[in-house]
Amino acid sequence: MNKNIKENFVVDAINIKTYPLSDYDNIVVMFSRERGLIKGIAKGVKRPKSKLGARMQMLVANKIMLRGGRNFDTICEAQALNTFNKLRSNLDKLSYSIYLTEIISAYCTDGDEENENNKAIYELFYNILEQVANAENEVEILLNIIRFQLKFMEQIGYGTELETCLKCGCKISEDAYFSIAQGGVVCSTCRYSGDNYIRVHKKIRDFLISQKNCQLGEKTDYDALVDKNFCERCFGLLKKYIDSRASKPTRALKILEKLK
Numbered sequence: 001m002n003k004n005i006k007e008n009f010v011v012d013a014i015n016i017k018t019y020p021l022s023d024y025d026n027i028v029v030m031f032s033r034e035r036g037l038i039k040g041i042a043k044g045v046k047r048p049k050s051k052l053g054a055r056m057q058m059l060v061a062n063k064i065m066l067r068g069g070r071n072f073d074t075i076c077e078a079q080a081l082n083t084f085n086k087l088r089s090n091l092d093k094l095s096y097s098i099y100l101t102e103i104i105s106a107y108c109t110d111g112d113e114e115n116e117n118n119k120a121i122y123e124l125f126y127n128i129l130e131q132v133a134n135a136e137n138e139v140e141i142l143l144n145i146i147r148f149q150l151k152f153m154e155q156i157g158y159g160t161e162l163e164t165c166l167k168c169g170c171k172i173s174e175d176a177y178f179s180i181a182q183g184g185v186v187c188s189t190c191r192y193s194g195d196n197y198i199r200v201h202k203k204i205r206d207f208l209i210s211q212k213n214c215q216l217g218e219k220t221d222y223d224a225l226v227d228k229n230f231c232e233r234c235f236g237l238l239k240k241y242i243d244s245r246a247s248k249p250t251r252a253l254k255i256l257e258k259l260k
C-alpha cells in the first residue's frame with residue numbers, strides 16, 4: 001500500500017457527516033473538489049477550546065489541510081470558505097440540505113480520487129447550498145433541490161430522459177409516462193407494454209426540462225409561475241427515481257415530515 005503516508009494535502013471540502021471516534025475526536029466525512037468523498041479525523045474537536053470547532057459541523061465548506069495516515073487522514077487545519085449559516089435557522093432548508101448529503105453518500109464512494117466528476121459535483125453542491133441558504137420561501141428551496149436532483153444524476157451518468165420515448169424513440173410533445181426504474185419517459189402508445197409508469201403532465205415535463213438545462217444560479221421563466229404543490233410533485237417523482245438507484249435510502253425528509 002502506497003498511500004502517501006505522512007504527506008500533507010490540501011482540499012476544498014464540504015462536511016457531509018460526522019460521527020464520534022473517541023471522547024474528544026470525531027471522524028468527519030467530506031465531499032472535496034479534488035478527491036471526492038474523503039474522511040478525516042478531527043482531533044480534539046469536542047474539547048471546549050478546539051481550534052477546529054464549529055468549522056467541523058455539517059454543511060460547512062472549508063479549505064482543509066490533511067496529513068495522510070495509514071488508516072485515516074488527520075485534519076490539521078481548516079479555514080472556513082462558507083458556513084452556510086442560514087441553512088441552520090430553517091428546518092426546511094436544513095432537512096433538504098441533509099437530503100443532498102444523503103444522495104452524495106449514496107452515490108459517491110471513498111477513494112474515488114481520479115473521478116473527473118468530483119469538481120463538477122462539488123461546484124453543484126456548493127452552489128445549490130448557497131442558493132438554498134439564501135432562498136426566501138419554500139418554492140425557492142424546492143426549485144434548487146430539484147435542480148440538484150436533475151443535474152447530479154446527469155453528472156454521474158444516470159440523467160433522466162424527458163423528451164424522447166425510451167421505447168420507440170419518438171419525440172414526445174404531449175403528456176408522457178415516467179418509468180421510475182429507467183428514469184425516463186415513454187409515449188402514450190408505448191405505455192401499454194406492461195411496465196409501471198407515472199403519468200407526467202406536459203407542464204411538469206417542460207418545467208423539468210428547463211431546470212435540467214438551465215445554468216447554476218440562473219433564473220428561468222418558470223421560477224415565478226410554479227407553486228409549492230407543483231414543486232413537491234416534481235421533487236417526489238425525482239426522489240423516487242433517485243432512491244430506486246441508490247445504494248442506501250434517504251431518510252432526511254421522513255424526519256422533516258414527522259416534525260411537521
Ligand SMILES: [Zn+2]
Nearest residue numbers: 165168187190
Ligand atoms: Zn414510444
